[in-house]
Amino acid sequence: MIHSMTAFARTEQVTAHGTLSWELRSVNHRYLEPHLRLPEAFRDLEGAVREALRQGLSRGKLECTLRFTEESTGKPLQVNRERASQLVAAAEIVVGLIKQPAPLNPLEVLGWPGVLVADSADPQALNKAALGSFKQALDELKQGRAREGIELAKLLNDRLDGITDEVNALRELVPQMLSAQRQKILERCKEMQAELDPQRLEQEMVLLAQKSDVAEELDRLNTHVTEVRRVLKTPGAAGRRLDFLMQELNREANTLGSKAFDARSTQAAVNLKVLIEQMREQVQNIE
Numbered sequence: 001m002i003h004s005m006t007a008f009a010r011t012e013q014v015t016a017h018g019t020l021s022w023e024l025r026s027v028n029h030r031y032l033e034p035h036l037r038l039p040e041a042f043r044d045l046e047g048a049v050r051e052a053l054r055q056g057l058s059r060g061k062l063e064c065t066l067r068f069t070e071e072s073t074g075k076p077l078q079v080n081r082e083r084a085s086q087l088v089a090a091a092e093i094v095v096g097l098i099k100q101p102a103p104l105n106p107l108e109v110l111g112w113p114g115v116l117v118a119d120s121a122d123p124q125a126l127n128k129a130a131l132g133s134f135k136q137a138l139d140e141l142k143q144g145r146a147r148e149g150i151e152l153a154k155l156l157n158d159r160l161d162g163i164t165d166e167v168n169a170l171r172e173l174v175p176q177m178l179s180a181q182r183q184k185i186l187e188r189c190k191e192m193q194a195e196l197d198p199q200r201l202e203q204e205m206v207l208l209a210q211k212s213d214v215a216e217e218l219d220r221l222n223t224h225v226t227e228v229r230r231v232l233k234t235p236g237a238a239g240r241r242l243d244f245l246m247q248e249l250n251r252e253a254n255t256l257g258s259k260a261f262d263a264r265s266t267q268a269a270v271n272l273k274v275l276i277e278q279m280r281e282q283v284q285n286i287e
Contacts (some may be wrong), residue, residue, distance in 0.1 A: 007025075023281075033060070042066055091104055
């Protein structure tokens with residue numbers, strides 16, 4: 001079963017020290033290219049996150065963003081005595097330089113950064129919770145890629161059905177087109193009031209049939225269609241293999257176009273190229 005490279009996932013986990021939220025965005029890319037946006041306090045997670053991505057995905061450009069909203073309500077407050085003593089000592093020096101200084105306000109001292117601190121969170125516990133939440137988000141992302149992969153497979157199978165129909169129709173038309181070409185040659189000779197040696201006519205028709213023989217191309221198209229269907233059902237990454245098969249399908253369609261000697265065969269080649277191009281665009285999104 002194929003997987004898309006396009007998906008989005010978001011998870012949120014409430015802890016005793018605040019709320020952790022992950023956002024994962026994935027788009028198509030030739031290789032696996034993760035971009036991590038982590039708060040400074042969670043930088044130690046980077047190695048584990050990258051390893052989880054390598055284990056879970058093979059291709060795609062990913063943006064992984066972690067946000068942490070710290071919970072301060074209800075936390076016991078503590079005074080950093082050392083920091084407060086330093087500020088008071090500095091303030092007393094300044095007081096000695098000022099005539100009639102105002103009294104020192106304790107609340108102003110508490111307002112200085114680093115004086116009043118809340119109960120600090122356990123960094124290891126937070127990292128563990130963040131990593132667990134990330135793995136949950138990654139699972140949701142993979143599920144989203146799988147769901148979109150199912151839809152992509154349906155689109156591709158529809159185009160494959162269209163290619164098979166065009167190939168079968170063209171195979172049936174080839175004898176009719178050769179017969180029509182023979183009739184055109186006879187009519188031209190009649191208009192020119194020229195006599196054409198029957199043996200020479202047969203030789204010309206044999207040469208025309210050889211030049212316009214598309215049986216091999218039609219057989220190869222059917223073979224490639226069968227292989228694409230097989231790859232779509234095979235587990236694991238399939239994008240590069242499918243991209244190669246699109247090139248092979250397009251090669252055969254081009255050869256058909258170069259051998260076309262009738263408007264119907266030309267139109268069939270054009271229809272095939274349109275279907276293959278539609279498939280190629282979808283294949284670019286497959287992991």
